[in-house]
């Protein structure tokens with residue numbers, strides 16, 4: 001997949017400065033430049049694969065919880081004291097829980113491939129190597145937190161931390177992808193014009209984060225603990241669900257406001273589209289949330305809500321990204337330091 005830049009007349013841009021296709025004027029031509037461009041595109045693909053895989057494992061982790069398989073392997077890092085892997089006697093719960101553990105290997109392999117691809121780029125750009133390394137470290141940390149979750153017999157606080165850490169790894173994978181993208185395709189505008197909207201963008205992001213955080217408390221108070229013997233957090237499900245839903249309404253209001261203001265401001269189309277997408281994802285996720293609440297939390301809807309939560313967060317990151325707020329926070333400093 002080759003993305004072209006409106007600002008460069010469609011030519012892929014490498015390192016934010018050089019083009020893959022140049023006029024035959026003695027300087028490096030298409031053939032010479034194509035290799036680094038391909039290498040960079042490979043990095044971007046691996047970063048995207050990491051983003052998708054880290055979202056997918058939230059879904060499979062949810063399947064472990066929603067099938068009551070949380071303690072299918074009752075210990076960690078071995079499955080049982082006597083066996084490293086799940087055995088036939090442990091039944092379907094053992095297979096489901098152990099299968100999810102194995103997925104960590106797939107995630108790690110994708111993260112290592114991304115790191116190696118970034119490392120092998122000319123100049124070993126730190127702005128790509130760093131997020132690649134951080135994503136790998138996050139996955140390793142998730143392996144350990146997953147183990148602690150089992151040791152703590154699925155204590156809801158640890159389960160919540162496990163989920164929020166995935167949100168952290170997803171954020172890092174997004175940033176890895178964004179940086180690779182911006183080294184291939186120059187951002188469409190240097191949108192300093194959107195600076196006055198930063199407080200709104202960050203308030204929106206903080207509210208989105210709070211919705212996720214409180215969502216984990218709702219789950220911790222509810223029936224889907226992952227095992228009949230797992231403790232609950234003791235909060236009143238109705239009250240905490242109300243707080244969760246109230247925050248969702250605030251989030252929706254801020255997102256609609258961001259969309260309308262960006263339109264009125266004459267912001268770049270990508271920024272307006274990002275805000276519109278966030279509103280749509282929130283509406284879909286809010287609907288799932290309401291239906292699951294009023295229908296006794298059927299597992300399929302709860303699973304969809306879990307994936308929807310990740311999508312809301314990714315859409316939130318896209319709003320920060322397309323509005324230039326992430327550049328202010330991390331990207332521009334790294335870019336101007338040349339690494």
Ligand code: HEM
Pocket residue numbers: 160163211212213214215216217218219220222223224241242244245248251282285286287288289290292293297302305306308309312
């Ligand atoms: C933007 C919209 C929303 C987002 C991003 C969101 C996010 C979340 C998250 C992250 C969780 C915790 C998942 C887990 O730890 O397994 C959760 C759980 C939950 N949410 Fe939402 N939510 C949204 C809207 C709603 C709405 C409108 C309701 C309606 C009351 C709702 C009801 C619930 C319930 C009942 C749970 C607990 C499910 C369980 O027992 O596993 N959500 N939500």
